[in-house]
Amino acid sequence: MSLAALADHASLLLLGAGLVFWFWGTWPLLESRSYLSKLHALSVADTLGSALMLLGLLLRIPGQWPLLVLALVALILWNTIFGYVLANCSLASRLPVRREPPP
Amino acid sequence: MRRLLPLLLTIAFRLAVWCLLTADLSRLNLWIGLVVALLLPRARSRPLPLGELLRALGRSLLAVPQAYLEALRLMVGREPVEAEISEATTDGAIPLLVFLDVFRITLTPFTIVLGLEDGGRRYRIHALKPGPRHGGLTP
Numbered sequence: 548m549s550l551a552a553l554a555d556h557a558s559l560l561l562l563g564a565g566l567v568f569w570f571w572g573t574w575p576l577l578e579s580r581s582y583l584s585k586l587h588a589l590s591v592a593d594t595l596g597s598a599l600m601l602l603g604l605l606l607r608i609p610g611q612w613p614l615l616v617l618a619l620v621a622l623i624l625w626n627t628i629f630g631y632v633l634a635n636c637s638l639a640s641r642l643p644v645r646r647e648p649p650p
Numbered sequence: 651m652r653r654l655l656p657l658l659l660t661i662a663f664r665l666a667v668w669c670l671l672t673a674d675l676s677r678l679n680l681w682i683g684l685v686v687a688l689l690l691p692r693a694r695s696r697p698l699p700l701g702e703l704l705r706a707l708g709r710s711l712l713a714v715p716q717a718y719l720e721a722l723r724l725m726v727g728r729e730p731v732e733a734e735i736s737e738a739t740t741d742g743a744i745p746l747l748v749f750l751d752v753f754r755i756t757l758t759p760f761t762i763v764l765g766l767e768d769g770g771r772r773y774r775i776h777a778l779k780p781g782p783r784h785g786g787l788t789p
Contacts, residue, residue, distance in 0.1 A: 587724070591759045594757065614670070631752050631756045634765075638764045
């Protein structure tokens with residue numbers, strides 16, 4: 548098998564795996580689970596699944612590698628930190644608000 | 651060196667992003683990128699310990715394959731149970747190290763940082779742990 552055909556097959560495999568991750572991680576959003584366990588599942592779908600898809604695209608369109616690498620790095624950093632921000636916001640609503648005693 | 655390191659890191663990171671964005675390594679473009687990197691506003695930075703930084707970077711990179719392993723374990727493994735744990739910060743006073751720690755912990759599907767506690771000395775972490783076996787008693 549030539550190298551191009553191998554890259555083609557590998558990219559299909561990566562795209563498919565990314566799609567599986569996406570569906571697996573998005574399905575829990577529709578169930579009645581705790582907010583944070585949905586966030587755990589979403590980190591599988593959004594960050595890891597999308598990263599696999601971008602790797603697949605990288606094999607498929609190697610000429611566009613600078614933009615794809617930039618997208619990959621931005622996606623992983625941004626998704627992860629956004630997950631932390633969402634988790635942190637949920638914490639604020641769970642904690643009792645400390646109020647100043649009325650004068 | 652410790653004082654110069656944050657500046658060098660910032661410039662190098664901005665220049666790398668500029669080169670990826672423009673996909674052009676001609677001399678003129680590199681000069682423009684350098685000027686842009688220098689002109690963009692910088693946060694006031696503190697001296698960075700190089701060893702700690704390299705160790706944190708290495709652990710963050712290692713977290714990527716680990717995240718995929720954990721994702722597979724989460725997908726095929728037993729139904730997990732939720733727990734709250736805490737972990738000591740590498741150095742709570744240096745924002746870059748806190749950022750790398752938060753990134754490393756939150757990237758893996760089993761753990762998400764909820765925030766800092768104990769005056770910035772520990773992370774509060776929401777974690778998933780493999781649940782009890784079917785039909786068995788919880789240990």
